[in-house]
Amino acid sequence: MLISLGVVITLVPVAMILYQITSKGLGTMSWEFLTSSMPLSFRREGGGFLNALVGTAIMVGLATVVSVPLGVLAAVYLVEYGQRNWLARLIRFFSDVMTGVPSVFVGLFVYTALVIEFGFGALMGAASLAIIMMPIIVRSTEEMLKLVPGELKDASYGLGAAKWQTITKVVLPSAAPGIATGVMLAVARAAGETAPLILTALGSYQLTAKLWDQPISALTLAIFDGARNPFAAGQARAWAGALELLIIVLVFTIVARVVASRSRLKR
């Protein structure tokens, strides 16, 4: 009884958010919205968030390219080499702290470290997203690597495989579906970040693929911008943008879950 009540209380806000975003966003959502960029004035109707979508894709993509190899390597170090030594403890401690740090601080850090020197741009935004993604990838990959059965490693060593061969040919392939799940959850998280991008990418009305020297938009930034202006057309676009982002994040999360459950069945 109490448990079902808990379930209901948890699900009500989720259902309300989904309903609100879908009902208010669907009206403005159209092919035009997906394929054109923002009009230069908020007052004007029409146009869409293509520039924001491109910005999100570029920045999340770059952040993924940087954070996945680094994060996976760090996790391999933690599980296969460091185990309990001081460096491994340090990495684990900071990863845990970093997952809890409010993301606006990450934005502030990149702002002072890079933006003041080099200006707003996609690279700076990607840097802040990479910092946010890294600890998630490290910890989720670490858990997946720990799940690789010791018997498989023994089999590999028993056949005369060196440690690096065992890691690249047995451990990582066995853990790959789980690692992919963690990566996709990290991607979903990064795609939904707003605060650090305000301080690093700034936002823009123009469609651009330039990586530096020019502010760039992101879905979250465009939603934020549209939502806080007083004009109905801009607000409507923000709702549609929210729906677009929701679907993207949802797809990533669902794919992650499917991949994870598939791999579990295989074992």
Next chain:
Amino acid sequence: MKSENRTISTGATGLAGATGLAGVASPVSVSTDAPDGGGSGSSTFVATPDQVAASQCPQEQPVFSVRDLSVYYGKNLALKGVTMDIRPRCITAIIGPSGCGKSTLIRCFNRMNELIPGARVEGEILYHGENIYGPGIDPVMVRRHIGMVFQKPNPFPKSIYENVAFGARINGYKGDMDELVERSLRRAALWDEVKNQLKKSALDLSGGQQQRLCIARAIAVEPDVILMDEPASALDPIATVRIEDLMQELKQDYSIVIVTHNMQQAARVSDETAFLYTEVDEETAARWGILVEFGPTSRIFTKPKDKRTEDYVSGRFG
């Protein structure tokens, strides 16, 4: 069999190469043993007299000479002062009650113990005269010469083909891989069952087939010795018999060391038997394994010299 494979260090250590060759080059291949002799449904595990003659090992240079071997896990002594010889083309069984260090001992032969943090070995194991724990010996090279089959079948989550090819690939094998896979699977008596499904996941095989696949995988590296750590303990009786028959086949080319819980199995398959037992320090309650008795299987099971061996093989404990 290529005898130049036999030395571990790739450097110019002539000593090991010479003794290694001497040990292998002898053409004597004694395989007059009767595989079904011991296992023919007799409920007693005491070997019959006609087996005594049949299971004599070729008295050649030993493959392994264990000299005063002790193993520690951290500060704890796990195995104390083991000295024994492993003869070529011969099955050596290691028996004893649980926790007496059987697995610890067999894992010393290919330096697998080092993968356990804190494990330390004293004494030496001479492989064709060369100490595998000597300075400059790469444990990876040791393991390429000495294959291992584990208690639980542990195929990789890859195809049957890739499982067998794994060892050859990491060793940079240049020959015909299809041929090697087929030969290894045939040798492990698995080819006929899987020849039409080589691309299928190895995890779809039955437990017994998986274990034979693991044996094929070990053979594919063309080792000199195959270590088997309770290879049949997770299998049903029929699969167990198949593994035992296979061991008799394999001993014509390989030296086999097997750890077993099952005394009947040791009596059925092995030529020589080592009996390990646990010693307890009365004051500290510390426990460690010792080698109590080592000799031809027939003698260990019929005329054991030590009281503890006699009690164990006659089923009084353990």
